Amino acid sequence: MALYEHVFLARQDLAQAQVDALAETATKIIEDNNGRVVKTESWGLRSLAYKIAKNRKAHYVMLEIDAPGSVVVELERQTQINEDVIRYMTVKVDELEQGPTVMMRKSERDRERRGDREGGRGDRPDRGDRGDRPERAERPRRDFDGE
Numbered sequence: 095m096a097l098y099e100h101v102f103l104a105r106q107d108l109a110q111a112q113v114d115a116l117a118e119t120a121t122k123i124i125e126d127n128n129g130r131v132v133k134t135e136s137w138g139l140r141s142l143a144y145k146i147a148k149n150r151k152a153h154y155v156m157l158e159i160d161a162p163g164s165v166v167v168e169l170e171r172q173t174q175i176n177e178d179v180i181r182y183m184t185v186k187v188d189e190l191e192q193g194p195t196v197m198m199r200k201s202e203r204d205r206e207r208r209g210d211r212e213g214g215r216g217d218r219p220d221r222g223d224r225g226d227r228p229e230r231a232e233r234p235r236r237d238f239d240g241e
Contacts, residue, residue, distance in 0.1 A: 099158055
């Protein structure tokens, strides 16, 4: 059997449970046609480079599949029918990636980086005693009469 990566983008207004249900439906289609889903990854709600069907964001989901070509044809046919999927792409690969994909490693790195930051918003000094600026001199107050 051949190895494939199938990525689909679901509408931004869907809940995560609905996106998971779409992934389960795709998995069922594959398994009913003598295929096997090796791994499923949900990359979350991400911004699109340009609007697609009035959506600025989409839920990204990737399935790694071990199945014959006829299964991919059926999966793509069913995906085209579904109105919740705004884009999809299936790519034949020589081997499946071991461990988390690049998209998942990137999000883990970002999470670690945010956690290691020094001086988060709560640790900022008060606006008045910032050491990087000189104190402002008081300006004399003027009346509206010009005096």
